[in-house]
Amino acid sequence: MIISMYKRGDWKMLRRKIAPSILDANFLKLGEQIDEINEGEADLIHLDIMDGCFVPNISFGVKVVESIKKRTSIPLDVHLMIENPEKHIRSFIKAGGDIITIHVETGKHLDRLVQNIKESGAKCGLALNPATSLSAVEYLISKIDKLLVMTVNPGYGGQKFIPEMLLKIRKARKMMEFSNRFIDLEVDGGINFENVCEVISSGANIIVTGSLLFKNKSPKNTIKKMKNIIKNC
Ligand code: DX5
Numbered sequence: 001m002i003i004s005m006y007k008r009g010d011w012k013m014l015r016r017k018i019a020p021s022i023l024d025a026n027f028l029k030l031g032e033q034i035d036e037i038n039e040g041e042a043d044l045i046h047l048d049i050m051d052g053c054f055v056p057n058i059s060f061g062v063k064v065v066e067s068i069k070k071r072t073s074i075p076l077d078v079h080l081m082i083e084n085p086e087k088h089i090r091s092f093i094k095a096g097g098d099i100i101t102i103h104v105e106t107g108k109h110l111d112r113l114v115q116n117i118k119e120s121g122a123k124c125g126l127a128l129n130p131a132t133s134l135s136a137v138e139y140l141i142s143k144i145d146k147l148l149v150m151t152v153n154p155g156y157g158g159q160k161f162i163p164e165m166l167l168k169i170r171k172a173r174k175m176m177e178f179s180n181r182f183i184d185l186e187v188d189g190g191i192n193f194e195n196v197c198e199v200i201s202s203g204a205n206i207i208v209t210g211s212l213l214f215k216n217k218s219p220k221n222t223i224k225k226m227k228n229i230i231k232n233c
């Protein structure tokens with residue numbers, strides 16, 4: 001959303017959202033886990049798609065996305081950690097993905113990929129690995145709907161937050177302000193009750209959280225607790 005009279009700091013008006021990642025959910029009872037997320041009133045459901053090539057882990061694919069779509073009305077936030085995303089974007093959109101996020105490290109023709117996603121009717125996000133510079137998205141910030149700053153090296157849940165990413169989040173929000181872009185900034189990896197307000201005050205407004213939810217008895221209550229915390233950061 002472009003606001004011509006965008007004033008510094010207006011990003012603080014962006015709605016703060018919780019996006020549970022189901023990577024560490026109990027897949028033997030995935031339906032019930034999705035019900036917990038629905039009852040927790042999450043804002044997005046974050047789906048980590050891993051191919052064992054771009055990242056060392058393999059997670060799940062289109063079939064699981066299709067099944068989850070039948071069980072929720074919460075928008076699906078598809079995080080593609082795969083090589084050659086151009087080959088798979090349409091099938092994840094057809095499966096019900098509402099937001100498709102690709103990694104800048106995997107796209108040779110990112111401008112075309114961003115266009116393809118938007119022409120297919122989905123929202124488009126770009127993700128950056130911790131070591132990847134923000135300059136990689138400089139010429140695309142005007143076209144995307146969301147920027148995802150990885151706060152761990154992608155591939156697994158339950159990793160420790162990389163503190164240097166706080167500076168990157170601040171710089172990312174500044175870059176958006178400079179280009180008059182009022183868009184979502186998502187952070188992913190190692191977020192917990194203790195560090196969530198630091199990432200919010202640095203410029204993020206969408207919080208992905210995975211293992212924190214599913215290691216607790218009640219993912220539903222953990223989502224509500226996290227929503228309450230971010231509301232008051
Ligand atoms: C990691 C994934 C994350 C992960 C987050 O590559 O992209 O979405 O599941 O899990 P936690 O919150 O446990 O770090």
Ligand code: ZN
Nearest residue numbers: 021048079188
């Ligand atoms: Zn993710």
